[in-house]
Amino acid sequence: MKAEAIGKAPGFGAPLGGWARRELPGAVRDTLAIADIELRKLRRDPIELFTRAVQPALWLLVFGQVFGRIRAIPTGGIDYLTFLVPGILAQSVLFIAIFYGINVIWEKDLGIVQKLLVSPAPRTALVLGKALSAGIRGLAQGIIIYVLASLMRIRLNFAPWHVLGVVFFIILGSALFSTFSLAVACIVRTRERFMGIGQVLTMPLFFASNAIYPLASMPGWVRDLAIVNPLSYQVDALRFLMVQGGQSVFGLAQDCWVLVVVLAAFVLLTGWLYPNVAA
Amino acid sequence: MSAPAQPSGSAEVGDTGAHEMEHGTTKLAVETEALTRRFATVTAVDHLNLAVPASSIFGLLGPNGAGKTTTIKMLITMLPPSAGVARVAGYDVQRQPVEVRRAIGYVSQMLSADGALTGYENLLLFARIYAIPRRERRDRVFDALEFMGLSEAAHLLVKNYSGGMIRRLEIAQSMMHRPAVLFLDEPTIGLDPVARRAVWAHLRELLSRFGTTILMTTHDMEEAEEMCEYVAIMHRGRAVATGSPEALRASVGPQASLDDVFVHFVGGLIDEGGSYRESARIRRTARRLG
Numbered sequence: 001m002k003a004e005a006i007g008k009a010p011g012f013g014a015p016l017g018g019w020a021r022r023e024l025p026g027a028v029r030d031t032l033a034i035a036d037i038e039l040r041k042l043r044r045d046p047i048e049l050f051t052r053a054v055q056p057a058l059w060l061l062v063f064g065q066v067f068g069r070i071r072a073i074p075t076g077g078i079d080y081l082t083f084l085v086p087g088i089l090a091q092s093v094l095f096i097a098i099f100y101g102i103n104v105i106w107e108k109d110l111g112i113v114q115k116l117l118v119s120p121a122p123r124t125a126l127v128l129g130k131a132l133s134a135g136i137r138g139l140a141q142g143i144i145i146y147v148l149a150s151l152m153r154i155r156l157n158f159a160p161w162h163v164l165g166v167v168f169f170i171i172l173g174s175a176l177f178s179t180f181s182l183a184v185a186c187i188v189r190t191r192e193r194f195m196g197i198g199q200v201l202t203m204p205l206f207f208a209s210n211a212i213y214p215l216a217s218m219p220g221w222v223r224d225l226a227i228v229n230p231l232s233y234q235v236d237a238l239r240f241l242m243v244q245g246g247q248s249v250f251g252l253a254q255d256c257w258v259l260v261v262v263l264a265a266f267v268l269l270t271g272w273l274y275p276n277v278a279a
Numbered sequence: 280m281s282a283p284a285q286p287s288g289s290a291e292v293g294d295t296g297a298h299e300m301e302h303g304t305t306k307l308a309v310e311t312e313a314l315t316r317r318f319a320t321v322t323a324v325d326h327l328n329l330a331v332p333a334s335s336i337f338g339l340l341g342p343n344g345a346g347k348t349t350t351i352k353m354l355i356t357m358l359p360p361s362a363g364v365a366r367v368a369g370y371d372v373q374r375q376p377v378e379v380r381r382a383i384g385y386v387s388q389m390l391s392a393d394g395a396l397t398g399y400e401n402l403l404l405f406a407r408i409y410a411i412p413r414r415e416r417r418d419r420v421f422d423a424l425e426f427m428g429l430s431e432a433a434h435l436l437v438k439n440y441s442g443g444m445i446r447r448l449e450i451a452q453s454m455m456h457r458p459a460v461l462f463l464d465e466p467t468i469g470l471d472p473v474a475r476r477a478v479w480a481h482l483r484e485l486l487s488r489f490g491t492t493i494l495m496t497t498h499d500m501e502e503a504e505e506m507c508e509y510v511a512i513m514h515r516g517r518a519v520a521t522g523s524p525e526a527l528r529a530s531v532g533p534q535a536s537l538d539d540v541f542v543h544f545v546g547g548l549i550d551e552g553g554s555y556r557e558s559a560r561i562r563r564t565a566r567r568l569g
């Protein structure tokens with residue numbers, strides 16, 4: 001089984017080009033087909049999107065204002081509330097994405113996943129399609145956060161390139177964590193176990209990141225965790241793009257490639273695990 | 280009755296990749312040799328030998344837990360066999376899974392269309408995934424819907440469909456890409472007699488129009504009698520009898536019905552294990568049917 005998979009995997013150099021020409025258009029088509037279907041469902045049920053505004057609003061209004069007033073967290077010149085906004089955006093995207101995998105368990109129970117697995121669509125395309133739709137779903141959080149920030153008179157950077165960059169990094173981060181969530185779903189396979197694991201994962205991912213305090217202020221071991229946490233790179237990019245005069249610690253290019261590489265790894269892993277969900 | 284298992288002849292059977300296999304003079308759409316699947320404690324399919332002629336309707340009968348669904352899952356590449364060989368449309372299910380997937384359609388034992396989408400959208404997704412060219416897609420989807428008598432309901436959300444409509448939608452989906460072999464796991468379970476007859480008529484037309492080979496499982500002897508050119512009766516993972524319904528009836532007795540044949544080969548005993556799963560499934564189906 002394994003040997004076969006390796007035998008069929010693309011080699012490097014010239015064969016890769018041939019493989020890409022043969023397989024890629026189909027894979028892209030399948031990815032878009034899945035994403036399109038997911039978005040049609042979302043369009044029918046948009047209310048869900050707006051109940052998601054409550055949590056980030058609480059974080060900004062309560063946590064942000066209190067900690068902003070006591071000035072306990074050194075943020076290098078920018079006021080704490082402004083510093084917090086990108087972190088809360090990334091957090092709310094994370095909290096939705098991390099539970100995305102439950103959909104696939106649900107679809108497994110309905111027999112929908114099985115029908116897709118019996119089709120010739122590459123499994124990675126099935127995963128990437130879902131990731132893409134989850135990414136776009138995350139954009140609703142972006143809108144919510146920009147609206148909240150305006151209401152609270154927090155001034156953000158509205159330069160078009162920056163806003164486009166924010167869109168890009170929301171989709172990327174959301175796709176990454178939803179793919180991770182799909183991988184977990186493929187392993188645990190029942191809703192109960194999945195919900196338990198989802199709860200366990202969210203808080204460590206959130207706290208071991210630069211979402212609500214800068215890397216520089218962390219004790220060494222937390223900083224080490226934050227540096228291997230993809231969420232930190234998403235927050236870093238969003239902070240640079242959203243905050244007026246915002247600074248990036250890692251640099252936008254590094255933020256981008258780290259997230260893309262981790263996403264690609266998760267897509268391959270989840271594509272490999274995907275048949276498992278139906279077993 | 281169950282013939283001792285032949286040692287699997289994988290050495291002599293080359294992997295041809297042809298669309299159909301010659302077997303004597305008949306072409307075979309599905310062929311298994313000593314196909315076996317073990318789970319932790321049970322051997323669900325045990326050295327099964329099947330030969331399904333192309334462009335025929337073949338029925339897999341057997342009591343609950345006989346291994347029918349497990350057999351189908353191996354044939355559609357969803358479950359790796361523990362041992363043995365299976366070829367579908369000329370392709371080896373383990374070595375050429377993608378080719379097999381391109382050549383088949385599948386309707387599972389559960390009702391499994393996506394309720395949050397319309398019938399049209401359900402089919403559109405699969406039209407794309409099965410690489411039906413963009414300019415043909417719409418027509419193909421509407422043809423399939425019309426063929427299954429669902430034109431009126433095309434833009435209705437599937438959660439508002441009746442059980443019979445969902446079944447017909449699933450069959451429409453599974454045939455849209457004109458598969459060489461169609462696998463139907465209890466296609467008419469939970470349907471009323473009218474819906475059941477409608478499904479039968481559509482399946483027969485599928486065979487006559489496109490020459491589709493149909494492999495179906497059923498508990499319904501009337502269905503087997505009506506629909507199937509050949510049947511195999513499975514019991515504890517083995518095929519205990521194979522042949523045309525008439526031949527099997529004749530082999531049991533002059534006035535034997537297919538029910539008698541079933542009881543003759545399977546025995547009157549209720550088998551272990553099946554009953555709980557069965558009742559859970561019927562409840563689930565009933566719930567879906569609302």
Ligand SMILES: Nc1ncnc2c1ncn2[C@@H]1O[C@H](COP(=O)(O)OP(=O)(O)OP(=O)(O)O)[C@@H](O)[C@H]1O
Nearest residue numbers: 318321323342343344345346347348349350552557
């Ligand atoms: N995933 C699994 N893990 C363990 N045992 C399984 C699994 N799937 C099936 N079995 C067992 O294999 C046997 C055959 O099951 P299978 O579903 O193939 O029967 P069936 O003929 O389709 O029955 P039914 O008529 O009730 O649908 C049963 O004993 C069942 O409990």
Ligand SMILES: [Mg+2]
Nearest residue numbers: 347348349388
């Ligand atoms: Mg079954």
